[in-house]
Amino acid sequence: MISCMKSTEMTDTTWGELPVSLSETVLQTLLDGGFVHPTPVQASCIPLFLSNKDVAAEAVTGSGKTLAFLVPVLEILRKRGSWSKKEIGAIIVTPTRELAIQINEVLSQFLTDTPDLTSLLLIGGENIVKDAEKFKANGGNIIIATPGKLETMLEKPQNGLNLAASVRSLEVLVLDEADQLLDLGFEASINTILSYLPKQRRTGLFSATQTDELENLIRAGLRNPVRVNVKEKKKDDGKMEQRTPLTLQNYYMIVESDQKFNQMMNFIQARRKEKIMIFFSTCAGVDYFSKMLQLILKNTQVLCLHGKMKNKRNKVFAKFRALESGILVCSDVMARGVDIPEINWVIQYDPPKLANFFVHRCGRTARIGNTGNALVFLLPAEDTYLNFLKINQRVVLQKLDSCDSINNYLPKLRKFALKDRALMEKGAKAFVSFVQFYGKHECGLIFRIKDLDFGKLANGYGLLRIPKMPEIKGKDVSNFVPVETDFNNIAYKDKHREKQRQEKLQSEEPKTSKFRRPPRSQPWSKQKERKERKKKRREQKEISRKRKAEDSETVGNEEEEDFQEDVKLLKKLKRGKISKEEFDSQFAPSDDDD
DSSP: OEEEOOOSSOOSOOGGGSSSOOOHHHHHHHHHTTOOSOOHHHHHHHHHHHTTOOEEEEEOTTSOHHHHHHHHHHHHHHHHOOOOTTOOOEEEEOSSHHHHHHHHHHHHHHHTTOTTOOEEEEOTTSOHHHHHHHHHHHOOSEEEEOHHHHHHHHHSOBTTBOHHHHGGGOOEEEEETHHHHHHTTOHHHHHHHHHHSOSSSEEEEEESSOOHHHHHHHHHHOSSOEEEEEOEEOTTTSOOEESSOTTEEEEEEEOOTTTHHHHHHHHHHTTTTSEEEEEOSSHHHHHHHHHHHHHHOTTSOEEEEOTTOOTHHHHHHHHHHHOSSEEEEEOGGGSSSOOOTTOOEEEESSOOSSTHHHHHHHTTSSOTTOOEEEEEEEOGGGTTHHHHHHHHTOOOOEEOOOOSSOOOOHHHHHHHHHHOHHHHHHHHHHHHHHHHHHHTOSOTTTSOGGGOOHHHHHHHTTOSSOOOOGGGTTOOOTTOOOOOSOGGGOOOSSHHHHHHHHHHHHHHHHHHTTSOOOOTTSOOOHHHHHHHHHHHHHHHHHHHHHHHHHHHHHHHHHHHHHHHHHHHHHHHHHTTSSOHHHHHHHHSOOGGGO
16 A cells, blocks of 8 residues: 655656656656646655556545556557557546546646547436537547446447447546545446456545445455555644645535525625635425526526436536636535535535545535635534544634624515515525435434424525425424415416416316305415315215115016026925926016016
8 A cells, every 4th residue: 555645735756756757758748737836635646656556545635546547548549559549548437427428628728739649528418329429539548537438338239339349459447536436336337347447446435534435345346556645734833634625715604594695695706706615405405596696697697407407518618618707506416526616715515415525515616726615604503514524524713703794685586486486486495405414314313304493494595485204394484584475476487487486276167166265364274175075976976876885786686586586486386386488488588578
């Protein structure tokens, strides 16, 4: 195991002083990009890769892991000589499409001066048939892919392309953010991918944290791996290791849930010319608060990105990277690996569900020796999370006092919701999803749902009324004042959507017309209406069942009487009381008798 106990700042070593030599084109691209000195993880991993070693590297966020595997990949493929365009020499697997796009952009800078090698990006959200056509037309000696898309293309030939046949010459496999690949449930996909790849290859696993699942993968997928562990040491004592860069300043603010939004708005209003990322715990929260920020901050670029977005994600990611200032409201899909230039602040509106994601979120700023700042909002009952982070993640946070005199933006949230039904629904959905997230938090002893003040929380979300959900049943929400209005009259701002809603209401009216609606002044419960309908249907079914039973019983009695009459006739015939002709006429009457 190689352990480099250094910071993520550049080393004093130059590229030429590494124990292995780099080709002129690769070296020139590094120098043109401003990388005069390698970082510790680069100085450790590149020589190991080029000496035919498998590498399992753990390094803090922003330490330069991308170049630590891209440089040796290029050198290994160049060393072999010529490649046909349909031969795959290296595969780089990443957990998110944003990270895959970023790696591909870095790689393309090197391939500009290396025309003999080609690359192909295989990510979710793109047409699989078009991806196959791109490979057939341009090739792909280096594949950068997300697990699901790569697994599909290996298992199912597309448009006459059998990707599984093209990986037989594979030289290098890299799993970037390997711990997250397993955390997100890609373990089955990774195993499937590995089953198609040749055993004789170089393998690299790169991550910011080590997990038990990752250890199992190292033992199963790497042959005598060399471990590289690059950590930070606090400058004041030189002993305490930490998992965030030394150039990152971490802050926290203790604030009540009904003042969190106001404090955040006050904070970002003072930094409108800076580049900020705001993390929320749920996709619904990202959707809701990004819309509200867009309405309030009309002169600021506010973008949103989360895992449930499909085709828009790539465009949003590229747009935010190009901005000089602006705000990206996002979920944890943006917490790992992605490198966005000049992020000034990372704000964690909600603490993440998993403790290691706290570090990954902060790691979007202060990358490769640059300075950066991060702020997390905590409720008064969550203050013990600070000690937990210090012990579990080796992160020490400084207190940032909340402002006493700030603008109150919560009435604006309600005003916007009253004008657009879509915003009212988004707010309710965001509230519900947060409560459910909170109830399943990994640190259940710190984030206790019984400590939540649901009234204040609903006020903080700018809700018009509190949604019904099991977690709130029986709780005291007296400090929440609902808006007095007829919620059925709140229309969608989108005219097409509102037209559909009105048509639906009209189509449902005849179904409920047989039930007497109370006057408008009285509350009407849809649940009560449904119960009444179910009760009537049950009663009708019971009446029908009884009628069928009575009919069946009547038919059975008539058949029994006919049978007894036939037995009596047969007995009379045997005793000679009636003749054969009389018996036949009574037992089987002729058509004339009918």
